[in-house]
Amino acid sequence: MHPRLELVLMAMISACLVVVCPAKDKRPHPASQPIFVITNDDALLSNDLSFYLAGSNQQGPTLTLQTALVTGGLGIGGGFFGSPRVALLPSSSAQCLYASNAGTNNITTISIQSQQVVGTFAGFRNDKSTTNGIGLAISNNYLYAGYTASNTLVTFAVQPGCQLSLLGDTAVAGLNGGFIGGMAIHGNLLVVAYGDGSIQSFNIANGLPISNDDEQNSAGFASATFPESVDITQDGHFAIFGDAALATTVEVSDISSGKLTASVMYTLGTATNAVAPGTNAASARLSPDESLLYIGNSQGGSVTAAFFNKNTGKVSPGCYSGVLNGFYEPWAYVGSVVTRDPTGTGGVLYVAEFGSSIGILEVSSNGTTCTLTESPNSPIPDNSSPGLLSIQVFPPRPF
DSSP states (O other): OOHHHHHHHHHHHTTOOOOBOOOOOOOOOOSSSOOEEEEEOOOSSSOEEEEEEEEEETTEEEEEEEEEEEOSSOOOSOOOTTOOOEEOOSSTTOOEEEEEETTTTEEEEEETTTTEEEEEEEOOTTOOOTTTOEEEEEOSSEEEEEETTTTEEEEEEEEGGGEEEEEEEEEOOOTTSOOOOOEEEETTEEEEEOSSSEEEEEEOTTSSOEEOSOOEEOGGGGGTOEEEEEEEOTTSOEEEEEEESSSEEEEEEEOTTSSOOOOEEEEEEOTTOTTSOOSOOOEEEEOTTSSEEEEEETTTTEEEEEEEOTTTOOEEEEEEOOSOTTBTTTBOOEEEEEESSSSTTOSEEEEEETTTEEEEEEEEEOSSOEEEEEOTTOOEEOTTOSSOOEEEEESOOOO
16 A cells, blocks of 8 residues: 555544446447546656547447656655546636646646646645645636645636646645545635545635635534545535545535535445445546436445435435456555546546556446446556546536
8 A cells, every 4th residue: 555545544544435336338429529538647756647538449438548748747646535636627628737746746737739738836835735635626717726735725826828827825724633635616616625524615706715614524524434525516506525434425515505504424335235335435426417426435446326316415326336347456446536428427437546547437327227337448557657546537527
């Protein structure tokens, strides 16, 4: 186990964990625009971003490595499962990609069209991230970076040509001593999770984040399930947290008032429950149509798909992938999960596999039952990464 991952797990496992569902979608992906899966390789000596072209063959969906870009910074090969280390605007017209380099405490910007590095941008001297990484969240005008070692939330103004301008940093802290981890934005609301059971939101209407004075322990805190990743519904009604927990557990907070309310905890299964036997649910992401919530079972080597009601925020059991190929031989730990298609259930899931590779699952759902089926082509090796945890897809999900 990487020492930083061990540090994270010791801090969370003592009190913490998630699932997914696959089935086969034989539709070809849209030919009008190539689909790329992009990995933040988090490499220790020279960090890279790898671009894979999505495709298929007679066996099913697959990925083909196109290029690996040297970011000009260094990674740390580990960190929090729920921290997104690569970000872009949720639009097919997005021009820029942003990736964090935790080993050198900076952010690299990339032109998506040319697949070339534009520049590298640092926070202030006190902004450090060498413990558990830098999570990223982006709005139309600002990029927010959560520096874990200094526990600071750094704000950059987004400039033309994929440039960034440093605006300021804000000291943050979990109620129980945790460090800033997962982050997500909707409109003028930034929601964060601290990995210690506490959550918080900020008003970002004027750029620099201002606390909404709603920091609170989640519903799961009392039973030692700690929110780590964050996703927000397309209409901004609900914030969804993937929990570090022994059972597959997620939490939902109604944020329609513009701030967090008390979260509702949903336990979808235990480590021995056939419906959702995964361990640790530290990454969670909605399908494009918001009918399914995909959960990465970080320590169970699997994915769970739960049904989500976007009108009520209710989560109910769905399906489970089973342990993915190569788990612990040679990869360990599930990181982020993203969908291939920007519509429907997403068609295909890509799974960051720490160790390092990308898993591929085909999704099928009729609204009441679902399946998650691993492609015979899975996993795809990511030889540039010693510890893959964060991936993105372009064109992205539209929220």
